[in-house]
Amino acid sequence: MKENKYDDSGFFANYSQMPRSIGGLDAAGEWAAFRALLPELKDKKVLDLGCGFGWHCRYVREQKARSVVGVDLSENMLERARAMTSDSEIEYRRLAIEDIDFHAGEFDVVISSLALHYIKRFDQICEKIHHYLVPGGSFVFSVEHPIYTAVAAQDWHYDEQGEKLHWPVDDYCIEGPRQTRFLDNDVIKYHRTVTTYINSLIESGFRITKISELLPTQEMLDNPDWKDAIRRPIFLLIAAVKL
Template sequence: MPKQNIFDNETFFEGYRKIREKESNANDLFEIPTLFSLLPDLTGKRVLDLGCGYGEHCISFVQKGAEKVVGIDISEKMLEVAKSENRNPRIEYLLMPIEDIAQIAEKFDVVISSLALHYVEDFEGVVRNVNNLLTPGGEFIFSQEHPFNTCHSTGERWTRDEKGEKIHINLKNYGIERENESTWFVDGIKKYHRMFSTIVNTLVEAGFAIEKMVEPLPDEELLKKFPEHKDLFHKPDFLVIKARKHLGTP
């Protein structure tokens, strides 16, 4: 079965790029700062970026001292931008689905993924492959859409008062792990819902120790500038996890 490659859809690609250019986009305000706050010292490290997109993170890893960065993505459009705007002699970009990383014949000290794993059906297989690609004690740091997001499929996400203000989220079928289709610029975008326990247990069973989990929320200063993000106190948008491969694992 072919892997989902929504980013090569022209409508989706342009819509996504416009969102990322907005000052108030949640990636730049919450997800990326949190992900980067969990990074170790990258000096002399070999880094693998799963779902590298435009390659902006890959450049940042090099600037932070990484010896080599391999960025993989399934999207030719994304990699065209990466190779044009974010190239560096220490960066190698590969056209590859995340599910196929077992084909990579080298080891890494750090594996990082930003908002890509909720598009992957075989999460367990990917986590096992990441563990195999890491050196002993290596770190796996990733973000994904929050499980309270991925469990939503149809219907109104929020209950609102008579003024249209959000009162609470409408949460249903959280305990049913499944593929959901949604509309975001285009129809038929597939995301995979997994419970917190499944995510954590999959990591542990694959040979990882969980070091930190973060559900980013706005602080007072950010809320003054972007008050619309107060709804994150009802439902965080992102889950960010730092896990470490056990030292005794080859």
């Protein structure tokens, strides 16, 4: 399913007001963990899948990457990215992640931030990325954690006083679409297990180098928006290299 909620004017307006949409990478709680997984970027050719406003594209160029291709299905996203970018070595393309088509060994690094849980066939994307990377090339991505995506409601279980009791996990091994609410809209996300993420990478010819479930720092826990993050993981981040 190639869902494109971001070209809905109301949804995009709500998304544009999110802290990460305004403040960029520094306002994204998982950014420090994601950045720590990135390889040396100097002189590298980079592909960003689900590039959104282009924050990661601009960052890797700041790290002296040779060139960047940012892919996104939303014209609203790409229009904003182009308006915020003045760099001839960053190219934005309107394309569904499922439809990417590049040459073998075209890139040194492929990144994706919080986009691949919208993709039905993660294994097929892994195979494509493996083909597009040079030998030894890096694939670094983040997704919503499978503990977070297992139940479509993506919410706590509350007591009668409205206090958070626990985060429910059910149907964990039943992979597939989950219709959830995001920014007051129905959105389809694809739940898959940690096992599927890991084995899809291995079977596609990657070696996993590091995994993060984003243990919150004390600074993050001092922020009311993150105080519950210690109780269950929100993100899964993985770094892998092409064998």
